[in-house]
Amino acid sequence: MDNFPVSGESLPVRARHLAETFRRNDRSGEASEMEKAIGPADADVADAADAHSGPTLETLNRLGTLVKSFLTRGKWAAAADLGALVLDVRESSYGEEDLATMSAMNNLVSAYWGQGQFDDAVKLGERATNLRKRILGEKNPQTLVSMSNLASAYRGQGRWDDAQKLDCRVLEIKAETSGRDHPSTLVTMANLATSYASQGRYAEAESIERSLVEQGEKRSGATETSILTWKSNLASTYRDQGHLSLAERLDREVVEARRETLGSEHPLTLTSIANLASTYRIQGRWDDAESLDREVVATSVTTLGEKHPQTLMSISNLASTCRSQGQLEEAKYLGEKSAKALKEVLGERHPHTLTAQADMAVTYYVNGQTSDAMKLGSQVLHMMEESLGEKHPHTLSVMSNLGFMYQSKGKWDQAGKFAETVYTRRQSTLGEGHPDTVAALEDLRRISWVEAADRNAARAMSK
Template identity: 40%
Template sequence: TITSMANLASTYRHQGRWTEAEELQLKVWQIRRDKLGEAHPDTIINMGNLGSIYRNQGRWTEAEELQLKVWQIKRDKLGEAHPDTIISMGNLASTYQNQGRWTEAEELQLKVWQISRDKLGEAHPCTITSMGNLASTYQNQGRWTEAEELQLKVWQISREKLGEAHPNTITSMANLAITYRSQGQWTEAEELELKVWQMRRDKLGEVHPDTITSMANLASTYRHQGRWTEAEELQLKVWQISRDKLGEAHPDTIISMGNLAITHQHQGRWAEAEELQSKGWQISRDKLGETHPDTITSMANLASTYWKQNRFSEAEDLEVKVLQMRRHKLGEDHPYTLTSMKNLAIIYQSQGRLSEAEELEEKV
């Protein structure tokens, strides 16, 4: 029956068996659409589920098409402030966010937060989630003050309502720590990250993905304080666990390789840094594509290693590509774009090309 097909598709979805889930969910949606009509509640639920399957596979265009329909139908049928409409807005915003379409994501997330706050109250779990999502969008735009204000609220409410050791509270601590770290507030970041790592390690075990993430974040804070030995110890663990559990070509493994390489770089261990960065860039480029944010970051890091070894031509070649892609993807004024401009200016200076360096520095 259609119901049993839908239930089996849901089971596959929760197991991450996306191909099998998609095949069944597509059938169920088509049958229900033809029998019941596109605006029937059961059809809408199937559309939403299929959109979720596409989103989890990174198929953003297909996910967006369905999620937009779901939101529009729910808004017209149930009203903008109905809980189901709010959830569909949040899902669509998440898809925009994953495509780096920050303005569209922010517009929807702001609505979701305001409606949730007005209807359910500031301390309701749905309101807290929507605050966290909006803060994440601010974070990704480099709007640290706005992100911090929301994240601080989320953490305080979660701690008071759920307790310090609750998974949601721990996540909110971790998110706030990232914002502190991004603003160079190392002491505040370290204090939170150390707590997060210890609680996750005790609750979930050392090899759990969330524990690994918190280890990596704490290592990053150590690295930015020049505490290379402490950073390396954690980063080496993160890389080894990720490689053993997820495989060498997994995005998380690639990121951990890049982080360890940066630490080697700061220790003047250029050969080790270059080996890891070159491997990370090649895997990212092959798996994710040349314009993926992780690939761009790995290119920038490798360019830095070339520059430090006075290999200016190789450094320039990569940094020019990085700047062009970040301009196109993030805009001229994004912090990452400005960092790339500054790095390229330094490379030009190192070659005595002062007018080109000055032209870039004026924009930074």
Template identity: 35%
Template sequence: MNSIKFGDENSGSQVGINNGVINFLEERPESRPEPLSTVPFPHDPDFVSRDALFDQIDNKTSIGGSKIVLVGLGGVGKTQLAAEYCHRVRQKSPGTWVFWIHASNAARCEKSLRDLADRTKIPGRQDRTANIFQLVGNWLRDERIGKWILVLDNVDDDGLLRKPSATDQEGQANGQSNASTQPLLRYLLESSNGSIIVTSRNKGVALEISGYKNLIEVQPMEKAEALDLLKNKLNMPAEREDMVQLVEALEFMPLAIIQAAGYITHRSPRCSVSQYLSKIRKSDREAVRLLNYEAGLLHRDWEAKNSILFTWQISFDHIHRVRPSAAGLLSLMSFFDRQGITERLLRVQQSQETNSNLCPGKDKDNTSEKDADSASDYDTNERFEDDVATLSDYSLISVRGHSTVLTMHRLVQLTVRTWLKTHGQLEQWKGKFIHNLCCEFPDGEYESWEMCRSLFPHVKSAASQRPETQHSLQEWATLLYRGAWYAWKSGNIAASRQMALESREQRLKFFGADGEETVNSTALLARSYRLDGRYDEAEQLQVQVLEASKTKLGEDHPDTLLIMANLASTYRSQGQLDKAERLQVQVMEASKTTLGEDHPDTLTTIANLAATFSGQGRWEEAEELDIQVVDTRKAKFGEDHPDTLASMANLAFTWKYMGRHTDAIDLLRSCILKQHQIISPAHPHVAYNSNALLEWEIGAPYIDS
């Protein structure tokens, strides 16, 4: 067979038969680069070293194959700690690889791994169908690459630990051999030749990765650290009091401090630290506006929002999707005083949708017996515990040791309320909060003081959160009335006056001026005025409610008699002693007949009459009545009851006027010691007694003011 030639004899192609081996040039393997770092953030010159945390990281990463998790609330600086640690490792040991993976979701994680594979020239990376998680994981297990640290940043989704990606599951269904057969992050976490640092907001994820032994909880900064951060960001060498107050208002949260510094710097000189502090304290609305400010930060993930409120709302959104009941619990908690939220306040069972009944009045028993062993109660308790665990895992709430008291950050509460307002759920949860508290807060009598004292901060919180719906407004007015009563009893004049005033205003709208609820709030407001020394205002209100009570209930009704007794006390405080005496005698006789001689209201009227006699110089008559009241109250209530102590103090003053100085001093001293313990040194009557005793003891002439 002749060959076929193209062109001259030294060029062209020849077609023929060749029985030999044809050799092609093989692709040369790529040389591995020198150890490098893929940390996406530059060193922050303003970084404040948190030495205790760095020591923990050092100790745990010194063990080969360690896996540690930095876990904490969004904005506490987990990512910044990990980045700074990586920079320090590279500075000390340039031969150590440092790899940074954005792991907030599968897509970002895969992209980070492919970028890592390209930079480290991992063989097989060009095959875009390859399982990149498995490919990188196998490469990390190669001891020849040397020391390395792998950071998995923002691993909050447990799906990356528990299930293959959707595309990999489809690959398995189609028979593709390269499809993932295990959860994606497992390929990386199985590597044992280097150290893995994970940052996460979810303690549940953290425990699954590392267990308690290698979990590092990142809390907000210490005060000194927070001040250093603020000074660094503002370039201020010395701290000032307004700076201290600002980091306290921001609860020592690094991201919030950086946000504030960015805002102040951007608005300078028209905004100072003190001006920013004033704005953030002004109202929730202003605080939200400031805490939503986006400061451009080179040391945070470029895809992450630089607003601490938005950062926390990401966690809340996730919880709302995967566990709505936990989101509901957090919604309810966001209205209480942030410290001392007892489980009992959160467990009040009442359908908020029906709104069929207001919470029971103070004269009704609010408790109900339940079968604690029933299956429904067991399920409810388990759900509640799971909800608490979920919120605690995300550091949105804290549990005090093994107690049943929960706490949360004030700024987290603000974030949740902002979310609720945006989604049209604010009034629903505010109403539930008021209902639960109204059902739990008792009357302000001495026997319930311990519970009142523990719940009163929540009542003050409710006072600043006026609801909009009619049902909730009625419960709100009831709650404020009870809170005002306790505040009056315990001597908190300002709180008593304000709560009684707001309660009265609402009840006027609902029940009119002559309604029983309105009369009660008006009478309590008058008492608050009198305790504050505003006698003319007290008299005006008492005369008003007395006429209404006479018309509605009659002159001898116990409520009417009580109003008359209070008006008589006001007359005495105004110096109208004869007028006070006539009214007190009338009330005393009617009370003895209607209520009985040892009824608490009767005894109070007798004690007040004794004070009037004392003011008139009728010492023997005053002493006789004082002793009668002291003896009866001791027998009826005990020696340590506030009313008993008040009557003992009255007797001491009578003895002082009678010239029995030693007896008066001894009695008043023992009385005051107990009043300090049981009531409060700040109570106006207790403070008055203490000042009088001091004057008596130093021998100064005592003048009854």
């Protein structure tokens, strides 16, 4: 291994500076953990003399372990800041092809993903994946970890097709090398199901998720954390398919377990609470949904930050609940705030941004701003058709809402065209019995009755 000098200050000195920054930003817990990992200050002089001295490498290894600990506990910001330092030192000291350097890259990808910095996660994830493919081979377990993390980053960007293709490739390799029943393979199956659900392929997602939950509860190989994740994913798929009682049962189970094991401030717990609130919203249990939505927003702002995508989506969810509660001013304020921030953070064509804007269009309509609502709804529909596809459930929901706005304006021809398109596409993608398909058929029938009545009235007047 070639030796490369560490430029600038020694690792312990740089790490202490970072710990001081943590402490100044009211992150004293993380600062104390870092200071403990760094070791006594009297080792700094020896460390500065030789980048590969025992104390420096030991410190570097301890800090790398701490990065993983931060990741496990959902402390994304601390993991990202410390992970960037560890990667910089490892890369400058040992080069990018060093195995530990590539591991540091992979940890930083996970931290970026957790912070919602999906562009940074993809950029570094592609680099780490390509390095490991070239040096270790595509079928190496570490390469597969990088590929899985890159797929997660693609999902964060809303690049669901890219994520699904990569998930399929990882699953293919793991099934071949480790077997279908290996715990790592099961995790990859769950990732693929998530990609399917994001694409609106709910039946395929449900099939995988049901199988995982059943296997997980029967065998000891799966961890409790994995089983809870699979149950949470299955609950979301149930909710998307209109199986609300099944979704609620699983959502409540996951929330209770994660509150107990991870605490109420962990990002996974917040996701579970937000999911349960979504189920309550669809059930029309507005008070229950509002209570949970407000908890998620308040905790997310504190633990993840105001501009984190998860925080911004929780604000958008709360806006939707407020609208349904008749709290229109707050709904408009929160909706505009989240939609604007998501556009800045993720871009105007990201699925999260489009979802928030679509919800904002509904709020405008309820507020009597029909022209603004129809203009925004049309813009979102066009972008969703381009980015998500014409048959994606989210696209069809926006088209359905826009059709209802046309009905309110008495534009029955355009409303009828939308209603027929929504029904036909939901029938083919969601199935005849899905609640959304049933609602679309009722809408189409109602418009047909109105149009028939108008035609009859016109004929009567012409006689």
